[in-house]
Amino acid sequence: MKLDFEYGNGIMSAHLPDTTDVFIPGETVPDPPYIPEEQIAEKTKESLCNPMGMKPLAELAHKGSTAVIIIPDIVKGGCQPTSHRKTAVRLIVDELYKAGVEKKDILLLFSNGLHPRTTVNEAKQILGEELFDEFYWSHQITSHDSEDYDHLVDLGCTKRGDRVLMNKYVFDCDIPILIGHTQGNPYGGYSGGYKHCATGITHWRSIASHHVPDVMHRADFTPVSGHSLMRTKFDEIGMLMEEKMGHPFFCCDAVLDTYSRQIEINSGYAAVMQPKSWAMANKRTYVPFAEKKYDVMVFGMPQNFHYGDGMGTNPIQLMQALSAQVIRHKRVMSDHCVIICSSVCNGYFHDERWPYLRELYEMFQHDYMNVLPDMNRYGEYFATNEEYIRKYRFANAFHPFHGFSMMSCGHIAEMDTSAIYIVGAQEPGIARGMGLKTRATFEEALEDAKKKYVGDNPNILALPKTFKLSAVHLCMKDDDLSGV
Secondary structure, three states: OEEEEEEEOEEEEEEOOOOOEEOOEOOOEOOOOOOOHHHHHHHHHHHHHOOEOOOOHHHHOOOOOOEEEEEOOOOOOOOOOOOHHHHHHHHHHHHHHHOOOOHHHEEEEEOOOOOOOOOHHHHHHHHOHHHHHHHHOOOOEEEOOOOOHHHEEEEEEOOOOOEEEEEHHHHHOOEEEEEEEEOEEOOOEEOOHHHHHHHHOOOHHHHOOOOOHHHHOOOOOOOOOOOOHHHHHHHHHHHHHHHHHOOOOEEEEEEEOOOOOEEEEEEEOHHHHHHHHHHHHHHHHEEEEEOOOEEEEEEEEEOEEOOEEOOOOOHHHHHHHHHHHHHHHHHHEEEEEEEEEEOOOOOOOOOOOOOOHHHHHHHHOOOOOOOHHHHHHHHHHHHOOHHHHHHHHHOOOOOOOHHHHHHHHHHHHHHOOOEEEEEOOOOHHHHHOOOOEEEOOHHHHHHHHHHHHHOOOOOEEEOOOOOOOOOOEEEEOOOOOOOO
C-alpha cells in the first residue's frame, strides 16, 4: 500500500506491505460523540452551576471578591469560536459579574509555565476579540512569569520534599479558577486538573521535581498512565497550593476529542472532578485496537507542531516527539520494535524559540555524553543562565530548564526501541548525533530493519497524521484498562 506521511512542510510517500495496519485518531476508531456547537454554552453553564465537591461561583463570589482565571497557553485546546477556553471564560466572567464581582477585580492569566509567555496575537486567538478587548486595554491579561520573583510565593515543600513556588496573583486572590482540558498527554496521563496548576503556574525548581530522569525513566511512566509517580507529584503539588491558599481551586475541565471539540464538561474541586473527567476521557484516549504486537511503527514528523515551528527539526525536540509515540503506544509494541520516521532534519534549530538547545546539542557530542541522561547534571547551570532567562521573560523563548524535561523524555525512545530510523534527513549528521540511524527512504529503512532487527515478515503499524491530530494511547484489544 502507498501511504503519505508528514515531512517538514510537505509529505513523503511510503510503499509498505499490504498487511500494514493503519491507525488515524478519530477515524480508525471513532471518538465518543461530541457536544453539538449549539449546546456547548448551555452544557458549560450547567456544569459551572453544579460543581462537584464545592459551591458554585454564585455562592463563592460577592462584591469585593478577587478572581484569577487561569487559562492554558496556545499549545493545546483549540481556538475555534466554540473552544472550551472561549466558552468557559466568557461564562465564568458573567457569573462573577452576576455575583457582584467588579471587572477591576478579575485577572486573566495564561498558565504557560516554562513555555514562551503568551503573545498579544496568541491571546487574541485563544480568547477571541470580545474577551480580549474587555480585559486587555485595562491591563487585566497577563502570562505567568516563572522568573518574576515579585510575583511568586514560596510555599516550601510537599511531604515528599518537592519544592513548590507558585504565582502570587493566584495565591493572593479569593477565587482561583482553573480552565483545563482533559486531553491525552504523555506526561502523566491527562492535561487539566492538578497537572494544570503543578506545571502552568509554578517555577522550574517545582518542575524539576517531576520532569527529570529519576521520575520519567521509572517503570511506571511508560506506557502512560494516571498512576505514575509523576501524576502523584502533580496532585501533591496542587493540593499543597490549596492548603496554603486556604481554599481549593475552582476547576472547569472539558474532555476533548481529536479536533478539540468538547465531549463532556466537568467543574468543581479537582480531587473530586478529576476521576469523573478521566472516566469519559479514558473512552476516547485509551483505544483497545491491536490484535498483535507491532515490530515496526511508521510515522512522519512535520516541521511545525505542538511546541512550535522547528519541533520536527530541532534534534532535542525531535527526540521528545519520538518518545511521546513510545510512551503512548508501548502497550502495542513488541520487545524489539523499530521506529521509522520521516523528518527533513535540516539543521533548523529555531534559536529564537529554543535559544539554548543548540548549545545542549553540541555538549551532547562531547565529554563522555553517551546517553541523554548524562546531560542532566547541567540542568541547574542552564536553568539559572541569565541570558536564557531574559529571552524567556522578554523574547518569547522557552525557559532553559524546559530543554531538560525534553531530554528526559527524549531518552525513552532509546530505552524502549531496538532502533530508530530517520528518513529523508537533509542534515543526517544531526540525527546520527542523537544516536539515530539514517536512510533516504522508508523502503530502505524497512529493508535494513528486516535484516537486523525484525525479520522478513514484521507486523507494521502506520500512524499517519499522528502529530497533526490529538493523539490517543493505543492498547491491545484484550488489555485490562480498568487501572489506566
